[in-house]
Amino acid sequence: xxxxxxxxxxxxxxxxxxxxxxxxxxxxxxxxxxxxxxxxxxxxxxxxxxxxxxxxxxxxxxxxxxxxxxxxxxxxxxxxxxxxxxxxxxxxxxxxxxxxxxxxxxxxxxxxxxxxxxxxxxxxxxxxxxxxxxxxxxxxxxxxxxxxxxxxxxxxxxxxxxxxxxxxxxxxxxxxxxxxxxxxxxxxxxxxxxxxxxxxxxxxxxxxxxxxxxxxxxxxxxxxxxxxxxxxxxxxxxxxxxxxxxxxxxxxxxxxxxxxxxxxxxxxxxxxxxxxxxxxxxxxxxxxxxxxxxxxxxxxxxxxxxxxxxxxxxxxxxxxxxxx
Amino acid sequence: xxxxxxxxxxxxxxxxxxxxxxxxxxxxxxxxxxxxxxxxxxxxxxxxxxxxxxxxxxxxxxxxxxxxxxxxxxxxxxxxxxxxxxxxxxxxxxxxxxxxxxxxxxxxxxxxxxxxxxxxxxxxxxxxxxxxxxxxxxxxxxxxxxxxxxxxxxxxxxxxxxxxxxxxxxxxxxxxxxxxxxxxxxxxxxxxxxxxxxxxxxxxxxxxxxxxxxxxxxxxxxxxxxxxxxxxxxxxxxxxxxxxxxxxxxxxxxxxxxxxxxxxxxxxxxxxxxxxxxxxxxxxxxxxxxxxxxxxxxxxxxxxxxxxxxxxxxxxxxxxxxxxxxxxxxxxxxxxxxxxxxxxxxxxxxxxxxxxxxxxxxxxxxxxxxxxxxxxxxxxxxxxxxxxxxxxxxxxxxxxxxxxxxxxxxxxxxxxxxxxxxxxxxxxxxxxxxxxxxxxxxxxxxxxxxxxxxxxxxxxxxxxxxxxxxxxxxxxxxxxxxxxxxxxxxxxxxxxxxxxxxxxxxxxxxxxxxxxxxxxxxxxxxx
Numbered sequence: 001x002x003x004x005x006x007x008x009x010x011x012x013x014x015x016x017x018x019x020x021x022x023x024x025x026x027x028x029x030x031x032x033x034x035x036x037x038x039x040x041x042x043x044x045x046x047x048x049x050x051x052x053x054x055x056x057x058x059x060x061x062x063x064x065x066x067x068x069x070x071x072x073x074x075x076x077x078x079x080x081x082x083x084x085x086x087x088x089x090x091x092x093x094x095x096x097x098x099x100x101x102x103x104x105x106x107x108x109x110x111x112x113x114x115x116x117x118x119x120x121x122x123x124x125x126x127x128x129x130x131x132x133x134x135x136x137x138x139x140x141x142x143x144x145x146x147x148x149x150x151x152x153x154x155x156x157x158x159x160x161x162x163x164x165x166x167x168x169x170x171x172x173x174x175x176x177x178x179x180x181x182x183x184x185x186x187x188x189x190x191x192x193x194x195x196x197x198x199x200x201x202x203x204x205x206x207x208x209x210x211x212x213x214x215x216x217x218x219x220x221x222x223x224x225x226x227x228x229x230x231x232x233x234x235x236x237x238x239x240x241x242x243x244x245x246x247x248x249x250x251x252x253x254x255x256x257x258x259x260x261x262x263x264x265x266x267x268x269x270x271x272x273x274x275x276x277x278x279x280x281x282x283x284x285x286x287x288x289x290x291x292x293x294x295x296x297x298x299x300x301x302x303x304x305x306x307x308x309x310x311x312x313x314x315x316x317x318x319x320x321x322x323x324x
Numbered sequence: 325x326x327x328x329x330x331x332x333x334x335x336x337x338x339x340x341x342x343x344x345x346x347x348x349x350x351x352x353x354x355x356x357x358x359x360x361x362x363x364x365x366x367x368x369x370x371x372x373x374x375x376x377x378x379x380x381x382x383x384x385x386x387x388x389x390x391x392x393x394x395x396x397x398x399x400x401x402x403x404x405x406x407x408x409x410x411x412x413x414x415x416x417x418x419x420x421x422x423x424x425x426x427x428x429x430x431x432x433x434x435x436x437x438x439x440x441x442x443x444x445x446x447x448x449x450x451x452x453x454x455x456x457x458x459x460x461x462x463x464x465x466x467x468x469x470x471x472x473x474x475x476x477x478x479x480x481x482x483x484x485x486x487x488x489x490x491x492x493x494x495x496x497x498x499x500x501x502x503x504x505x506x507x508x509x510x511x512x513x514x515x516x517x518x519x520x521x522x523x524x525x526x527x528x529x530x531x532x533x534x535x536x537x538x539x540x541x542x543x544x545x546x547x548x549x550x551x552x553x554x555x556x557x558x559x560x561x562x563x564x565x566x567x568x569x570x571x572x573x574x575x576x577x578x579x580x581x582x583x584x585x586x587x588x589x590x591x592x593x594x595x596x597x598x599x600x601x602x603x604x605x606x607x608x609x610x611x612x613x614x615x616x617x618x619x620x621x622x623x624x625x626x627x628x629x630x631x632x633x634x635x636x637x638x639x640x641x642x643x644x645x646x647x648x649x650x651x652x653x654x655x656x657x658x659x660x661x662x663x664x665x666x667x668x669x670x671x672x673x674x675x676x677x678x679x680x681x682x683x684x685x686x687x688x689x690x691x692x693x694x695x696x697x698x699x700x701x702x703x704x705x706x707x708x709x710x711x712x713x714x715x716x717x718x719x720x721x722x723x724x725x726x727x728x729x730x731x732x733x734x735x736x737x738x739x740x741x742x743x744x745x746x747x748x749x750x751x752x753x754x755x756x757x758x759x760x761x762x763x764x765x766x767x768x769x770x771x772x773x774x775x776x777x778x779x780x781x782x783x784x785x786x787x788x789x790x791x792x793x794x795x796x797x798x799x800x801x802x803x804x805x806x807x808x809x810x811x812x813x814x815x816x817x818x819x820x821x822x823x824x825x826x827x828x829x830x831x832x833x834x835x836x837x838x839x840x841x842x843x844x845x846x847x848x849x850x851x
Contacts, residue, residue, distance in 0.1 A: 031731030037444035039369040041747075041754040043768035046449045053442055081361045083442040083496060093519055151553045164355075164545050164554050166520055176517075269545040269554075271519025279546075282695075284727050 005305075012301040016294055020071075023290050024064050033080055033284040054080055067290070076294065077287035081280070086291035090273050095175045096166060097265070097272030101257040103179070103188055104195035105250060111196070112203030113246070119204065120211025121234070131204065138201030147194045147267040154190060162187050164269035191268040195261055199253050206249060210242025243314050251307040259296045350848060352537040352831070355551045355560035356841055359544045363516055364499040365484035365507070366437045369445040371748070371839065376542075377484050379524055379842050381507030384411065384430070385481035389836035389845075390655035391588060393477060393750050397425065397485055397508065403793065406472035407455075413463045418529045419487045420512045427459035432488040434480060449768075450479045474793040478749055510535045510844050519544060524843065540843040552826075555580065561831050564841035566824040568644035568698055574826050581827050581849075585835035586646040586653050586820040589746040590755075591697065593690075593707065593816040595624055596739045598776035604739035606687030608717055617686050618739065624813035626676035627740075628666040630714030631707060635668075637819050640706055641699050645819035650752075650806050651759065653820050653837065657751030657795070658802030663810050665817070673714045685715040691733070691741040694723035697821060704742055733774045742818075745772060748838055752802050753790055760809050761786055775815065782808045 027033075034051050042050075051057050055066070067077055076086045119128035155163035167187030169176035178184030214220060215238065223233050262274035273292070280288035311318045358372040365377035378386070384398035401411045417425040434454060437447035453473040458466045469476060490506045491499075498504040505513040510532065511524035524540040543560055545551040548567045552574070554560045566574065566582065574580050595618045596602040602616045617623045637645035647665035652658060677685060688711065692704030701723040708721040724732070733741055747755045762778040763770035769783075770776075782805055789801035810817070825833045825841070834845040 031728045032734060034444075035730035035734045036727060039445040039748075041369070041449075041749060041758065042445065042771055043449055043758065044763075044765045044771045045452075045768045046446070047771055048765070049446075049448060050444055054444070078442055080442075080444055083362070083367065083444075089518075096519070148549055148553075151550065155557045155559070156553055159557060162559055163557060164550055164559060165543055166517075266547040267550050269520075269543065269547065269550055271517065271544070275519060275546070282725075282727055 008301065008305060012297060015301075016297050019293050019297060020067070020290055021064070023286065023293060024060065024067070027284055027286045027289065028060055031284055033286065036283055037080060067287075071294075076291040079280075079288045080285045081283050081288070086287040087295070089288065090276065090292055090295060093271060093273040093276055095177065096270060097258055097261065097274060099177060099179060100188070100191055100195065100261065100265075100270060100272060101254060103192035104199060104257055104261075105254045107192060107196035108199035108203050108253070109250065112200045113207050115200075116204040116207025117211060117234070117239070120208040120215070123208075123212065132208070135201035135204050138197045141197075143194055143198065144263045144267060146197060147191075147264055150190050150194055151267070161190050163190065166271060191264050191270050194268070195257060195264050199250075199257075202249060202253070203246060206246050207242060210245065211238060214238050214241055240314060244311060247310050247314065248307055251303045251310075255296075255300045255303045258299060350537050351539040351541070352562065352843055352846060353541045353543060353560045354841070354843065354846075355543050355545045355554045355563040357546055357548070357551060357563075357565040358841075359519065359546070360516075360522075362496050362499065363502075363505050363513060364440070364496050365486065366433075366440050366447055367443050367496060367499075369447060371746075375841050376522060378509070378840070379511045379540075379844060380505060380509045380513045381484035381486060382417075382509050383482050383484055385477055387482075387748075387750065387838060389585070389834050389838075391748065391750055391837050392655070392657075393481065397430070398477070398481065401477055403476075406793070407469050409467040409469070409476055410460070411465045411467065413465065414531065415463055417508050417531045419490075419508055420506050420527050420529060421487070421490070422529065423487060423489070425485070425508055426462060426488075427465045429488045430465055430485055431457045431459065432492065433483055433485045436486065436491065437483045447483050450483050453479060472791060472793070474791065474795075474798060475751070475753065478751070478753075511540060535844055536846070536848050537843060542843075555826055555828070558828060562825065562827040562833060562846055564823075564825050564839075566826045568642040568822075568824075571642065571644070571824060579829050581829050581832070582824055583827070583833045583835040584822050584824040585837055587746070587823045587839050588653055588656060588748070588820065588837040589697075589744050589839070590648055590651050590820060591645075591700075591703070591742065591744045591818045592648075592651075593627075593818060594733075594738075594741050594743055594775040595627070595813075595815060596736070596775055597624070597814070598736070598778070602739040603737065604689035604691070604719070606717075606719060608684045608687060610687055610717075610719065613686060617680070617682055620680050621812050622676050622680040623682065624816065625666075626673040626680070626714070627711065627716070628813055628816045629669045629673040629676070630710050630716070631666070631816065631818070632668040632710060633665050633819055636703060636706055640702055641819075641821070644698065644822045644824070646822060648817040648819050650810050650817055651745075651755050652747050652752040655837070656747065657799040658753065658756070658789075658806060660803035660806050660810075663807060670714050677715060685717055687717040687719045688740055689720045689722060689738075690718065691729070691738040692721070692723045693726040693729040693742070696726040696729075697744055700742060700744075703818070707742070736774070736776065741774075743774065746839070751799060752806060753786075753798075756786060756802065756805060756809070757790070760814050777809075777814045779809065779812060779814065782812075782814070 038047055038050055070077060079086045079089055082089050115131050119131055122128050151163040154161045166178045168181045168183040169178050170180040178188050220237060223237050262278050265272045265274040277292045360373040360376045361368055365381045382397050385393045386396045388394050397414055399412045399414045403409045434451045438451050440446050453469045454467060455470045456468040460466050487506045491504045494504040500516055502513050510527055510530050512527050514523040514525050516522045522542040526535050526538050545554055551563045552570050555563045575582055597619055600616055605613045605616055607613050633647035649665040650663040690704050690708050692700050694701035704721050704723055708718045712718045745755055745759055757769050758772040760777055761769035762783050763773050763776060785805040785808055789798055789805055792798040792801055823839050827833050830849050832847045832849045
């Protein structure tokens, strides 16, 4: 277990290191942050001063070395745009994104799994067929279009739900959250639904396929023959056995929702970190890009770790040590 | 009896303040397309930051809707000799915490602006001319400059005045939290939730006309469709940067009103007038050209005459542009009324090309950004078609995201490329200096002269203009300099975009050339 864990951490560190090299070279190849940052009335003297202040006059390898030595002390550099520590700017916006991602994944679980189960058990019922047809729409419609549609219908036409921002927030553990107030919840509804749509469809289809695959198997027949209640057969013997792919997918989806929900965040003006990374890329704000990606690598490694641990809980045959 | 007289008195009081009562207890919710990077007014000169700073802090002078200087905290100013200025401060101005404005606050602000760590767009240049500042009396400051600086007020006048005792030694976070963000402006800073909103409150101690709104909430909605939707639902009452494609639908709504003006941002086509071999100019056979036709002013004029600017603004931009024949629009100092947009004349263009020795034209690749301003990529496509009709062999049209494009354009990577430059000062001086004067790192000129245009006659005229103290004479000289460059087709001006704000019908807005989005430009519509 410990050997497995340390191998995982080492792997992650290597990925982070490779990623920082790529970002440093990449941003340099893409363009010149100074061209974008300085105002239209700046003169040449000012341009040189800004270049020197941001440390961009030094050779790239020197900039990279000084970044690395800073990073070892937990300092990922200051944002070119905000002049605040990059990590701090990102963490400030992380709760909003986390909240949205958790809501979307929860929706995917509470809607997707029961629907998928139903569709798997009663594949010929009209409701199951409708749900399956609907799920095709769910993952084929682009989310920016669905988002705008949701705004047009629920905010502009019906006027039921607000279309932008987080609404009223309340502090919990020193962090502001929307889900603690009614106003905040109403603001959360549309973006969470927009993000959840794809995931609901995905989870539903996965569960349905799993159920269809498992039902005809011997051990289910045996469980029924043993006279177990239908409830026990479905919720223990069927569901537990199809959970491994579902947990994997939900884990990955959760990670990518946190990291890349930029489309939904910008359409609903949700002040999360997805919008921040796109703005940072547009401004070539290198410290922000590096810090963000380090955080995301860390996040994915952690999520995968949890998923792996869940495997062992779901299926005792899975041994972590035998993995690479 | 007492009750009746009380009612009467109240009614009278009500009548007397009638126009004001409409303003009482009104709140304004704005939907803004951009977000500031800090509340500290000295941190960045970018328009995102200025929009917020200008509502909280005053400056010695301000720019009106036509970008002309208007006295603010400085009531008047005069220069005693070429190196000495005397600035008279407005009497009775209070900071939002009740302290009086003193010359020390002004002097402190100028000194603070000089050196803000890690600022990407500092005010250093604005205060660079100052050699010394002395408070002569509680309302007078004397400024000594290092060299004669006729546009001193255009420079130091635009530095925000902070309160010394609040801001001394304070960093960005003290401003973001509000403790240092105390100015003399019409609104008090209350809260900034990054990415979400900024809240301002009316400054009850404001020296000028009281703002119409008690609370102003600026929601940060960068996505165009989302911002327009928020206005349609009434979630916000006022938005900026209305996309031209939405204008038709919005103007059909009776609950919404639109406010438009041509911006002072010039969209232009820059041409490589510098090198003998330009990377994207070829012969008609597609082989690299032996000489660079773009160095010939008649070829540049021919290109300009191939462009149907009217068609571009009307068809491509849905009317959201004003054809341009120079750098700044009418109303700004240095505008030359004689310089009309070049006439569309494809036949004349062919004759010019033939006379210049290119009867068969030459090969050219156009470059443009595709996410910098509305329609930039399409404008490049259209220019390519117009040039092709005019007899140029278009080898390609390459559009890139701005973060890639801007750096490459600065390194002389292109031959003909579309760019924009906003003028945010009362005259064309800064823009002309940065855009068209010969690149000179020590002298500070030509910072945005990406095409490396160089014209000694123009440079000399600009130097005389910038040294002229009399504003009228200076503007005449600037206009003459502009004519020198434009008659040489130093670049091809295309159009000034028309910018639009939209409001619910009970709100008005003053459209302004600087594209500012501030609550003090908003008002309550008369019934």
